[in-house]
Amino acid sequence: MKWIFAILLVINILFFTVMQLGSSHGSEPMRGHDPVKADKIKLLAEPQKALAMPEPPVASGDGAFSEVKPEICLEWGQFSGDTLKRVVQVLEKLQLGEKLIQRKAEKSGGYWVYVTPRKTLQEAQKKVDELKQIGVQESYIVREPPVMQYAISLGIFSTAETATKYLDQLREKGVKSAVSGPRTQEINATVFQIKDSGESMTAQLTKLKLDFPGSELKAVECRKPARDE
Structure with a gap:
């Protein structure tokens, strides 16, 4: 019985020794790793939200967008009768195509130079022939009644001075x-x-204007002819 008791005692001693050794090893930090320090722990900040795209600039009413400028044309006139036929022939030689717009003159206002009405169309035509003999080539016999019928128009102008x-x-x-x-x-x-009309065209028309005294060449805002013109 004594040897059994001795064996149990040895087993208890060994068990106690193993437990002590395990406890001492567990209290040491793992090799190759620093111990965790609670006071150094910091929570990560929340991820920043994506930057909002800047809103497109809003056009203000103080001229942020430049005003569209109107198209500018050269206007040459006013012509009628035989003079109109001559001008048409001259312009056809320039081959302007769609660049050329023909329309009726404005119906109101303006001034004109004219020979007072003759009694008959024959007298008016005779006067036109006399004018051509002294160098006045541009004329037009007014045929519309009643007041100025058979008057002879020599030129139409925008101002009294011209x-x-x-x-x-x-x-x-x-x-x-x-x-x-x-x-x-x-x-x-x-x-x-x-x-x-560029500089070249302006120069050509300015030169042609000399052959048509009483006509006026000026820069105006382009316009489309009315359907009834």
Whole structure:
């Protein structure tokens, strides 16, 4: 019985020794790793939200968008009768195509230089022939009744000053029967507009204008002819 007791005692001693050794090893930190320090632990900040895309700029009413400028044309006029036919022939040689717009002259306002009405169409035509003999090639017999029928239009102008200036030129040529005044009656006249006219075209038209005294060449806002023109 004593040897059994001795064996149990040895087993208890060994068990106690193993337990002590295990406890001492568990208290040491793992080799190759620093011990965790609670006071150094920091929570990660929340991830930043994606930056919002900047809103597109809003156009303000103070000229943020430049105003579209109107298209500018050269306007040449006003022509009627035989003069209109000559101008058409001249412009056809320039081969302007769709750049050329033909329309009726404005019906209101303006001034004109004219020879007072003759009694008959034959007398008016005779006067036109006399004017051509002294160098006045541009004229038009008004045929619309009643007041100015058989008057002879020598030029239509936008201002009284330009009409008076042309009248003075006619008087220097010996035309004594011509007068100037407001255009109170509609005259069947035509004007031409030329689009996309550069310096070269402007120079050509300025030169051609010299062959048509009384006509006016100016820059205006382009416009489309009315359907009834």
